[in-house]
Amino acid sequence: MNQCQAAARLRVALGHLGQPSARAGVAYPTSGAVSPNSFHPPQFQYTRDNDVLSLEQRNFYEENGFLVIKNLVSDADIQRFRDQFERICRGEVKLEQMMIMRDVSIAKSEYIPSERMISKIQYFEDDKELFRYCTLPEILKYVECFTGPNIMAMHTMLINKPPDSGKKTSRHPLHQDEHYISFRPSNKIVCAWTAMEHIDRNNGCLCVLPGTHKGSLKPHDYPNWEGGVNLMFYGIQDYDENSPRVHLVMEKGDTVFFHPLLIHGSGWNKTQGYRKEVSRYRARLVKGQRISL
Ligand SMILES: CCCC(=O)SCCNC(=O)CCNC(=O)[C@H](O)C(C)(C)COP(=O)(O)OP(=O)(O)OC[C@H]1O[C@@H](n2cnc3c(N)ncnc32)[C@H](O)[C@@H]1OP(=O)(O)O
Ligand SMILES: Nc1ncnc2c1ncn2[C@@H]1O[C@H](COP(=O)(O)OP(=O)(O)OP(=O)(O)O)[C@@H](O)[C@H]1O
Ligand SMILES: O=C(O)CCC(=O)C(=O)O
Ligand SMILES: [Fe+2]
Numbered sequence: 644m645n646q647c648q649a650a651a652r653l654r655v656a657l658g659h660l661g662q663p664s665a666r667a668g669v670a671y672p673t674s675g676a677v678s679p680n681s682f683h684p685p686q687f688q689y690t691r692d693n694d695v696l697s698l699e700q701r702n703f704y705e706e707n708g709f710l711v712i713k714n715l716v717s718d719a720d721i722q723r724f725r726d727q728f729e730r731i732c733r734g735e736v737k738l739e740q741m742m743i744m745r746d747v748s749i750a751k752s753e754y755i756p757s758e759r760m761i762s763k764i765q766y767f768e769d770d771k772e773l774f775r776y777c778t779l780p781e782i783l784k785y786v787e788c789f790t791g792p793n794i795m796a797m798h799t800m801l802i803n804k805p806p807d808s809g810k811k812t813s814r815h816p817l818h819q820d821e822h823y824i825s826f827r828p829s830n831k832i833v834c835a836w837t838a839m840e841h842i843d844r845n846n847g848c849l850c851v852l853p854g855t856h857k858g859s860l861k862p863h864d865y866p867n868w869e870g871g872v873n874l875m876f877y878g879i880q881d882y883d884e885n886s887p888r889v890h891l892v893m894e895k896g897d898t899v900f901f902h903p904l905l906i907h908g909s910g911w912n913k914t915q916g917y918r919k920e921v922s923r924y925r926a927r928l929v930k931g932q933r934i935s936l
């Protein structure tokens with residue numbers, strides 16, 4: 644098994660620290676068809692009427708701000724993302740837009756192209772292989788449940804969480820993605836996040852505070868952690884250690900959809916593998932224009 648296989652998972656996310664990139668502005672026509680059987684009373688604020696989600700799933704998302712769909716992305720697709728990630732790690736793929744990030748623990752070490760050096764890739768919209776994630780019909784089908792039709796990819800991200808050096812710098816502090824993104828409205832944005840392998844508390848799974856999507860955007864700052872904090876990894880300031888946390892244990896291909904105000908983070912990676920996931924956000928378009936950016 645090579646390092647990348649031993650590694651963890653891949654993540655593509657979206658949004659960005661400011662404006663979406665032009666490349667991300669790709670709209671996907673989706674059906675938008677509403678079946679007469681799918682009518683639900685207007686108490687739904689966070690989900691749209693269509694036939695995809697069961698009433699139970701809708702209620703769960705409305706109440707909790709996230710929904711896990713098991714086994715959504717095929718092994719074959721994940722293998723393709725993984726293979727492409729390996730090519731990027733080997734320096735075989737170079738794209739101008741793509742941003743490569745390293746963990747703070749190795750930020751100042753000499754750069755050697757390998758999986759060990761890359762903790763995150765952002766803006767891979769120009770990478771045909773990775774961008775396939777954003778066009779997978781099974782992902783779009785669910786995204787539409789939250790955004791409505793006319794979907795736009797606003798940000799892409801793949802995370803390769805490194806084994807922790809012992810200083811817990813691989814942790815991602817609890818935050819709301821809306822802190823990083825300028826587009827709105829919140830209720831028509833969703834993040835799709837796909838595990839590229841088994842992810843649990845040992846390798847730093849996603850941790851969510853259910854129901855927090857109903858709150859507002861909270862002040863963020865760098866957490867006061869010993870050992871170091873990654874640049875741009877802000878955390879909410881008034882984190883109450885006693886608030887109920889849910890750790891999302893996921894298998895390869897499982898995908899969680901979550902609201903941009905949901906408070907979430909990820910734990911430190913206690914294993915020797917690099918855990919990977921792919922994710923991204925989408926927003927709804929009206930008449931070809933993004934709503935209230
Ligand atoms: C909705 C999305 C939710 C989220 O994803 S939250 C996280 C979003 N933010 C990010 O992913 C950060 C994106 N990445 C970046 O901004 C850049 O890669 C980053 C970290 C600023 C580095 O930028 P560059 O200037 O291209 O790289 P560089 O290698 O020349 O480093 C410049 C100085 O920064 C330091 N550095 C690099 N990576 C770091 C890290 N991970 N943590 C802390 N410090 C880091 C590096 O040592 C260097 O410092 P110095 O200037 O030599 O003293
Ligand atoms: N003071 C804090 N401020 C912001 N986020 C925090 C704080 N302390 C922990 N977190 C974040 O909370 C989430 C859950 O932490 P949790 O304690 O469950 O996991 P962990 O500390 O990474 O690992 P474990 O407790 O399993 O050893 C992680 O995203 C972590 O980054
Ligand atoms: O997986 C992680 O380390 C953090 C994920 C996250 O915050 C996100 O996907 O928005
Ligand atoms: Fe996030």
Ligand SMILES: [Mg+2]
Nearest residue numbers: 811814910911
């Ligand atoms: Mg802990």
